[in-house]
Amino acid sequence: MNIPAVSVSTGRGSLVEARGIQKSFGQTPALRGASLTVPQGEIVAIMGPSGSGKSTLLHCLAGIYTPDQGEALFDGRPLNAMSEAERTRLRRTAFGFVFQFGQLVPELTAADNVALPLLLNRTKRKVAYKTADTWLDKLGIGDKGGRRTGELSGGEAQRVAVARALALAPNVIFADEPTGSLDSLTGEKVMDLLTGLAREQGTTVIVVTHDARVAAYADRVALVRDGIVSSIDLSVPDASAAAAAKGAV
Numbered sequence: 001m002n003i004p005a006v007s008v009s010t011g012r013g014s015l016v017e018a019r020g021i022q023k024s025f026g027q028t029p030a031l032r033g034a035s036l037t038v039p040q041g042e043i044v045a046i047m048g049p050s051g052s053g054k055s056t057l058l059h060c061l062a063g064i065y066t067p068d069q070g071e072a073l074f075d076g077r078p079l080n081a082m083s084e085a086e087r088t089r090l091r092r093t094a095f096g097f098v099f100q101f102g103q104l105v106p107e108l109t110a111a112d113n114v115a116l117p118l119l120l121n122r123t124k125r126k127v128a129y130k131t132a133d134t135w136l137d138k139l140g141i142g143d144k145g146g147r148r149t150g151e152l153s154g155g156e157a158q159r160v161a162v163a164r165a166l167a168l169a170p171n172v173i174f175a176d177e178p179t180g181s182l183d184s185l186t187g188e189k190v191m192d193l194l195t196g197l198a199r200e201q202g203t204t205v206i207v208v209t210h211d212a213r214v215a216a217y218a219d220r221v222a223l224v225r226d227g228i229v230s231s232i233d234l235s236v237p238d239a240s241a242a243a244a245a246k247g248a249v
């Protein structure tokens with residue numbers, strides 16, 4: 001069926017890791033030595049004040065940005081020691097992405113958008129579209145496969161984005177404010193589906209969020225302050241929001 005995600009050497013230890021990452025944009029330091037270890041199958045929320053470096057850390061972990069110092073590792077292998085072709089392969093097969101905006105092609109249908117990464121990985125057309133239909137169904141929008149994503153509601157479009165990320169059966173999903181454009185109830189439903197389905201297939205999820213209700217779906221919260229991971233905790237900052245989010249699903 002799908003191109004298999006990159007085979008992972010072990011279910012233990014770290015799947016995704018930041019080791020002392022420093023990254024500046026011109027004179028602006030975004031990360032000043034950020035470290036984080038995420039085991040396979042874990043769901044981690046990255047929280048912290050605006051401008052603290054959360055998105056930069058996520059982009060470094062996904063191999064989209066190259067650190068100035070330190071390194072990002074996947075399954076124990078430093079991303080910056082890989083060739084560009086290997087990093088591209090990782091991004092296409094082992095990594096899924098769910099961002100706030102912009103990952104869908106609005107002129108294409110929901111089914112096209114979900115099938116596209118599979119087709120790029122040389123999955124046969126019929127199989128790719130069958131897989132797309134299956135995932136749209138799982139996300140509760142099986143009836144929207146033929147609709148252009150530009151014509152869908154924000155919540156429906158984000159479900160397509162989640163279907164697209166999960167359909168690849170990736171090892172890791174990187175999500176940056178995946179519910180940032182949605183009302184809170186719709187956002188919770190999207191997080192419920194994303195984390196529920198990710199747990200079913202053992203997919204690691206790393207999600208940047210400002211929202212304690214989103215973080216409530218995570219196993220741990222990594223707090224980023226001034227470009228470093230200042231703490232990693234089992235509890236979300238606002239326990240009542242966590243309880244509310246869990247009760248809402």
Ligand SMILES: Nc1ncnc2c1ncn2[C@@H]1O[C@H](COP(=O)(O)OP(=O)(O)OP(=O)(O)O)[C@@H](O)[C@H]1O
Nearest residue numbers: 025028029030048049050051052053054055056057
């Ligand atoms: N592409 C870029 N070019 C220049 N500066 C950048 C760029 N990306 C991030 N920065 C700067 O790096 C710092 C960290 O930004 P980053 O987006 O990682 O923070 P964040 O914690 O995700 O913020 P927010 O919660 O507001 O999205 C900020 O000072 C930001 O202005």
